[in-house]
Amino acid sequence: MEPPKIWRERRERYLGIGIICEDCQKKNFPKTRICPDCGSENVKPYKIAERGTLKYFTQIMNTGDELIFNTPYIVGLVELEDGIKVTAQIVDCDFKELRKGMKLEKTFRVLARNGKEGLIKYGFKFRPI
Amino acid sequence: MKRVFVIGVGLTKFGKHEHLSTRDLFFHASKKAIADAKIDINDVDGIYFGNLSSDRFEHQAHTAAINASNFSSRNFPSTRIEDACASGGVAVAQAYLAIKSGLHDTILVGGAEKMTNLSTPEVTDVLGTCADNIFELPHGITFPGLYALMARAHMHKYGTTKEHLSMVAVKNHFNALKNPYAQFHKEITLEKAMNSVIVSDPLNLYDCSPITDGGAALILTTEEKIKNLDVTPVEIVGVGQASDSISLANRKSLTSIEANKIASKRAYNMAEITPKNIDVAEVHDCFTIAEIITTEDLGFFEEGKGGKAVEEGITSIDGDLPINTDGGLKAKGHPIGATGVAQIIELVHQIRGTAGDRQLNGVKYGLAQNMGGSGATSVVHILKEVD
DSSP: OOHHHHHHHOHHHHHTEEEEETTTOOEESSOOSSOTTTOOSOEEEEEOOSEEEEEEEEEEOSOOGGGGGGOSEEEEEEEETTSOEEEEEEOSSOGGGOOTTOEEEEEEEEEESSOTTSSOEEEEEEEEO | OOOEEEEEEEEOOOBOOTTOOHHHHHHHHHHHHHHHTTOOGGGOOEEEEEOSOHHHHHSOOOHHHHHHHTSSOTTSOEEEEOBTBTHHHHHHHHHHHHHHTTSOSOEEEEEEEOOTTSOHHHHHHHHHTTSOTTTTGGGTOOHHHHHHHHHHHHHHHHOOOHHHHHHHHHHHHHHHTTOTTOSOOOOOOHHHHHTSOEEETTEEGGGBOOOOBEEEEEEEEEHHHHTTOOSOOEEEEEEEEEEOOSSGGGSSOSSSOHHHHHHHHHHHHHHTOOGGGOSEEEOOOSBHHHHHHHHHHTTSSOTTOHHHHHHTTTTSTTSSSOBOTTOHHHHHOOOHHHHHHHHHHHHHHHHHTOOGGGOOSSOOEEEEEEEETTTTEEEEEEEEEOO
């Protein structure tokens, strides 16, 4: 499968779809076919929470070809209200304003343009509430 | 069960080799290892080769067979191992298994990486393939970025400081001064390390290992074979390997690397020793915070005390537990596939007394820890002096 098709068909990639296990009730992201906690195959799609708090963050000054013109940008580890942790860019704020524990919300954005896969990549980022 | 010994080591200089490709780097290191072991290539039963991405760096896959073809014995089995930055260490573990199983007697195992022909953003892109390309990489995270998040977590939980990180760089640069194979022979001050350009806050240039070309090789063999050889063998007495979630967000902890803990426990158990028995260690300091976290994971220091140990000089070359006496990845260089093998070469030198100006006294046990990605693969080897 060529990369653009992988991108389009991985809906969970831009919509934030993980799984919830119907046996142990644990939620996980990204989507897997079995529950990484109990091994059950009895899992169903689950849309991750829209809000969370900022755990740790960094400002990226050097990066790969695809995002080189976007530097500097901020990437953080966000703990969502449902306990799921995700890596995502933090936008609409200044690096100096960021604090551990800050409340954030998910926002749908362009992740990269003119990448090697030849298309605009959409996905989620987070912004301060 | 068979015992496995290192009888020969070979290394190229680490740095920029404009006119050498992956195959050349491995060939030069292998020739040295074969000569050091005082054997002939025809005594070798097969090759294990660690390499991350000759595919992306040089548009060349199938490098294992190329390595075999470089010798007259082009028909022996040759296998490439890719486990991100742990490729070299895992190749050694596979070579160990091949001998331990009784299938082979003598193995040439090594690794090489040719990296300096690409630009820094291109190299960042290739290394990025070791993170999750669906759920991590598209969000713009890089390896310095992932380790920066771990540094922030360690600082928050334990009070580790930016000074502690920079002290790792100062120590490893100092050690590399006495290693003729190291990429950098440049002593740095704490002030210089602290004030270098930021790569990914809080990590700056001197917190990051460089882009390097290099090759490393070992000859492993059995107890029976060494009887007829005039060499100083060093025994591999412990091997442990473990994996974890490739993405950092899915780890239980950001302040420790679970795969390191599990891999080292397996190696200690096999060797029937504890961390207290280790006289010297080579750890995977791809970033300075990685050395601090890993020395805690390996049981050398309590969790949160790794930074303090560097500050107190415990891990310095004249300290109680010298770490990265060859300069580490930071100053010796980090040609990905060669790194895990080069770590073992330093232990062999320290144990048999051929470490030159950086020779320690009375080394009986040495430990090498090599890891991939942000810690999703960890492989630990314990080497012991032969009584």
